[in-house]
Every structure is written in structure tokens, then in C-alpha cells.
Amino acid sequence: MIQIYKNTRIYVMAPSNIASGGPELLHQLAYKLEKLGYDAVIYYTPDVENPVHPNYTKYHCKYVTTLEDREEHVLIMPEIYFFRTGHFKNIRKCAWWLSVDNLFKTKGEPKHYRYLKKLGLNALFIKAIMVGQIKGRFTYHLAQSHYAIDFIRKWGMEADYLSDYLSEGLLKQSRENNGVVKKPQILYNPLKGLAFTEKIMAALPEATWIPLQKLTPVQVGELLNESMVYIDFGEHPGKDRFPREAAIYRCCVITGTRGSAAFQEDVPIPAQYKVEDKDENIPKIVNMIKSCLSDYNRHIENFESYRQWIYGEEAGFERDIKTLFIRQ
Incomplete structure (x- = not known):
């Protein structure tokens, strides 16, 4: 649990003017914290003239480009910034594991760690980062997934669960389009697990395969809305x-493991x-x-509980914030 005092400011560290799943979640957290009465701001880095991406103006988050490095404050850092902990001496630092694998792919690690990776010593590379x-x-660890909690525990640490939720606009749009006639086509993300996905495609060449790439969020929604199947054999x-948007x-x-x-x-x-x-x-x-x-109507009913779980994530996110950020 994270102790919040009367004079605590919560800084949520986020990249300037970048839109993707991670940055959106960081803005969602700052938005919800502020809504629930905490003093929370986005701490953008680097300091640029217009750090707020247009996709996130809807959250109306307060933001700063410098912070007060004081012990009463809290700095929430996603894994892309874990290597910057040495820049902050006094503030209480909270690691928020939005992913596990991406930590070991970032270009932010010091040169001597990159040398281990270059030598192919991946196990030693991971150990050096985790220990060093x-x-x-x-001071605190939060995890967006149970996969991350399991990984962190294996290294002798504990993490509290703080996940995420799909935007209200996306959920609303999916409900409104519920009656669209589906097409027998398969969607996939070419940025994740492509080598294996291509083998599946080769084994089913008569099917219609559509990659989700170079599309606006609206276009992605339209494709998901009209398609029967989404597969994902990436690293997760x-x-x-x-997968949740598809559901x-x-x-x-259909996913891997x-x-x-x-x-x-x-x-x-x-x-x-x-599989x-x-x-x-x-x-x-x-x-x-x-x-x-061929039997879409029967299969899709097997995902009803998954859909209801997704629709309840936002309420769960707020409950977790109240449980984790304890006012003194």
C-alpha cells in the first residue's frame, strides 16, 4: 500500500506526445487519481513544447515537466523508465510493471548491460538488471498483470495488482454496433508473433486474413466489428x-500461451x-x-463471461486505487 499524506503529490511519469497502450494507461491513472481526490499530475519527459498527445486531451490531466524530489511525494514509473531511478534521490519511487518482456527490450539500459545482451548472455542480462x-x-511495486506479479515474486519481491481498463468510448461503441453481420475473416497483429502466425496462414490459405496495422482507432474498431476471429500468438x-478489444x-x-x-x-x-x-x-x-x-454463433457464446469481465474493469480499477493509495 502507498502512503499518501496531506501534502503528497503523485507524479505519473509518461513520455511526451506519444500515443500507445502504455501512455494511455498512465493518463487513465492520473485522471482517476485526480477524480478520486488525490493530487496527481502527469510528469512528462522529455520537456517539449507540446507534451500532451491529442489522443489524451480528453483526460484533462494536469501536467508538469519538472518535479519536487521530496520524500512526501510519490513518483510512479513504468518499466521504460526503470533505468532512471538514480536521477531521483528523495522521492518515493513506485515501479508500475505495465509489461515484463518490454523491460528487457528498452534501449534505456546502461552500456554494460547491453554488452551482456550482445554476447548472448540473456539469463545473466536479466539477472544483472533485476539485481542491479x-x-x-x-519503495513500491505495482503490476498490470498477474504474469508480472508472478515474475516479480520469483525475484523475491512483492507487487500489488493495478491493471487497466478499456476506454468508455470504445466500450460504448462496441455495444452500439452489436447487431452488425459478421464476415468470415481473421484478424491478427503483425507486430506480435508474426513468424508463427504466417505458418498458420500458410496452412489455411483459403481464409481471409487481415493485419491490424497502419489504422486509426476507428478503423480498427470497424474491422473488429465486422470480423469473426482474432488470433494472437505474440509474447503478451x-x-x-x-484481445479484449476483439472480445x-x-x-x-484465439491465443498462444x-x-x-x-x-x-x-x-x-x-x-x-x-494453444x-x-x-x-x-x-x-x-x-x-x-x-x-463455420459455427460462429455457438463459439461466440463461450466469450460472454470474458466480455462482462472486460466491462467491469474500470470499476475494478477505481476500487484498486482506493485500496492501494491510502490517505493518512
Whole structure:
């Protein structure tokens, strides 16, 4: 639990003028904290002339580009900034693990860590970061997924769960478009798990495959709304948004078992729709996709509890904030 005093300001560290899943969640947290009566601001870095991305003006977050490095304040840092802990001496630092895998892909690590990676010593690379840069550097740990909680515990630390939610506008739009006739087409994210996905595509060439890339949020919503199936055999470094967005638009969701997808608490879909990304499992995956396309109405009912869970995430997010940020 994070102690909040009368004079505590909560700084939520976020990249300037960048829009993606992580930055949106950071703005959601600052917005909810402010709404619930905490003194919370976005702390943008680097300091640029217009740090607020147009996608996030809707949250009306207060922001700063410098902070008071004082012990009564709290700085919430997503994993892309974990290597900057040494820049702050007094403020209480809270690590918020929005992902696990992405920590070890960031370009922010010091050169001597990159050298270990270059030598192919991945296990030593991870250990060096966790022991040298993470353990003992933070007063608190929060995790967006149960996958992250499990990883953190393996390193002898504890983390509290603070996840995320899909925007109200997205949920509203998905409900309004509930009656659209579905097309027998399959969506996928080409930025994640593409090599294995291409093997599935090669085994099912007669199907219609559509990559979700270079699209506006509205265009993504339109494709999800008209499609029957979404597959995701990526790494799932955190509790990803695409599977949830696909589900609320009534797509059948088929995933691998990497990262957060291995945890039922993070991706609570029936086990039959989770298949390990091994070549010998490609026929099984193809058969599942075919079944979802040919018997869509039966399969989609298996995702109803997942959809209701997604619709309840925002309320759960607010409850978790009240539980974790304790006013003194």
C-alpha cells in the first residue's frame, strides 16, 4: 500500500506526445487519481513544447515537466523508465510493471548491460538488471498483470495488482454496433508473433486474413466489428488490449500461451482457445479457426463471461486505487 499524506503529490511519469497502450494507461491513472481526490499530475519527459498527445486531451490531466524530489511525494514509473531511478534521490519511487518482456527490450539500459545482451548472455542480462537496477531501488511495486506479479515474486519481491481498463468510448461503441453481420475473416497483429502466425496462414490459405496495422482507432474498431476471429500468438508482455478489444466487438479470440496469456486471471477465455505456439499444434489451431468461422454463433457464446469481465474493469480499477493509495 502507498502512503499518501496531506501534502503528497503523485507524479505519473509518461513520455511526451506519444500515443500507445502504455501512455494511455498512465493518463487513465492520473485522471482517476485526480477524480478520486488525490493530487496527481502527469510528469512528462522529455520537456517539449507540446507534451500532451491529442489522443489524451480528453483526460484533462494536469501536467508538469519538472518535479519536487521530496520524500512526501510519490513518483510512479513504468518499466521504460526503470533505468532512471538514480536521477531521483528523495522521492518515493513506485515501479508500475505495465509489461515484463518490454523491460528487457528498452534501449534505456546502461552500456554494460547491453554488452551482456550482445554476447548472448540473456539469463545473466536479466539477472544483472533485476539485481542491479530493480531490487532495492523502489519503495513500491505495482503490476498490470498477474504474469508480472508472478515474475516479480520469483525475484523475491512483492507487487500489488493495478491493471487497466478499456476506454468508455470504445466500450460504448462496441455495444452500439452489436447487431452488425459478421464476415468470415481473421484478424491478427503483425507486430506480435508474426513468424508463427504466417505458418498458420500458410496452412489455411483459403481464409481471409487481415493485419491490424497502419489504422486509426476507428478503423480498427470497424474491422473488429465486422470480423469473426482474432488470433494472437505474440509474447503478451502484459495484459494486452487487442484481445479484449476483439472480445467486446464479439470476435472469437484465439491465443498462444506466452506471457500473460498463460494466466487465466489475465486472459480469462476457455482453455480450448489457448494453444501453445508449436509447429505440431498448427493443425489444431487451424481446425479451431475453421470451427469458429463455420459455427460462429455457438463459439461466440463461450466469450460472454470474458466480455462482462472486460466491462467491469474500470470499476475494478477505481476500487484498486482506493485500496492501494491510502490517505493518512
